[in-house]
Amino acid sequence: AQSVTQLDSHVSVSEGTPVLLRCNYSSSYSPSLFWYVQHPNKGLQLLLKYTSAATLVKGINGFEAEFKKSETSFHLTKPSAHMSDAAEYFCVVSPYGGGADGLTFGKGTHLIIQP
Amino acid sequence: ETGVTQTPRHLVMGMTNKKSLKCEQHLGHNAMYWYKQSAKKPLELMFVYNFKEQTENNSVPSRFSPECPNSSHLFLHLHTLQPEDSALYLCASSPGRSNTEAFFGQGTRLTVV
Numbered sequence: 044a045q046s047v048t049q050l051d052s053h054v055s056v057s058e059g060t061p062v063l064l065r066c067n068y069s070s071s072y073s074p075s076l077f078w079y080v081q082h083p084n085k086g087l088q089l090l091l092k093y094t095s096a097a098t099l100v101k102g103i104n105g106f107e108a109e110f111k112k113s114e115t116s117f118h119l120t121k122p123s124a125h126m127s128d129a130a131e132y133f134c135v136v137s138p139y140g141g142g143a144d145g146l147t148f149g150k151g152t153h154l155i156i157q158p
Numbered sequence: 159e160t161g162v163t164q165t166p167r168h169l170v171m172g173m174t175n176k177k178s179l180k181c182e183q184h185l186g187h188n189a190m191y192w193y194k195q196s197a198k199k200p201l202e203l204m205f206v207y208n209f210k211e212q213t214e215n216n217s218v219p220s221r222f223s224p225e226c227p228n229s230s231h232l233f234l235h236l237h238t239l240q241p242e243d244s245a246l247y248l249c250a251s252s253p254g255r256s257n258t259e260a261f262f263g264q265g266t267r268l269t270v271v
Contacts, residue, residue: 077259086160086248086264133201146260148201 045070047136049149057157062106062121064152066134069115076117077135077146078108087133093117104128129156161185164249164263171239172271179234179266181249187261188254190232192224195246195265207232208254239270 050065068074075094079087091102098110104127108119117134134149162183171177181190192204206213207226221243223235232249246267250260 079262084264084267086162086164086262087250088160088262089259092259146201146203150200 045072045074045136045138045147047134047147047149049132049134049152051152052150053153053155055155055157056124058126059123062119062124062128062154064119064132064134064154066117066119066149067115068117068134068136070136070138072138075137076108076110077137078102078106078117078119079133079135081131081133081151083130090119090132124154124156126156126158129154160261160263162249162251162261162263164247164266166266167264168267168269170269170271171236173239173241175239176235176237178236179247179249179268181232181234181251181263183230183249183251183261185251185261186253187251188229189252190226190229191250191252191260192232192234193248193250193262195248197245201248205234236268239268241270244268244270 046069048067056062077092078090080090081087090106091100091108093100093110101107106121108117110117131151131153133151136147165180189208191206194202194204203216204218205224210226210229221238225233246265248265249263252260
């Protein structure tokens, strides 16, 4: 069994300040982990993925995430928020080290950027 | 653009209507998926097709009927829906069942009246 917990339903930061979106997971296997972003009225776009290679993963638009097995966490960060980052972010876990089959989604974190 | 196209983008239907949602990908992927996204709830996997064979049906009511005529096209046939079926329906594809990430379409916003 696997599950994902996104610890904050809403996060509000000022433009130019750091972003931290928190995610904890549980999985019976060595998981693959993903962060997806969804802008209003859009589909989901992959930001980054972890598949048992480097624990620090860099994604698009300046985002990165660090896989910490001891803490079962995969938090998403960005050094400086931009207005265009305002969106819904989903942490996702997949079993067996990779694969879109049986993706388990978190409930999402709504990121608000204050001018 | 992710390479996965869904039509229509918006659909309003009555509870006695029959309609179909369409998904198309030309990424050469072999697996396609239907997800349901409702307000305040996590995304729910509905159906999985791998090499045109349905491999998963997550206890979805029979008023939702998927069809995968080839590995590039996926349909979701709808009939006698309920208002609680109103949601964003997302299609996704991936190279295989256990291979890399999924690519999502922009979704069909369905409203059942």
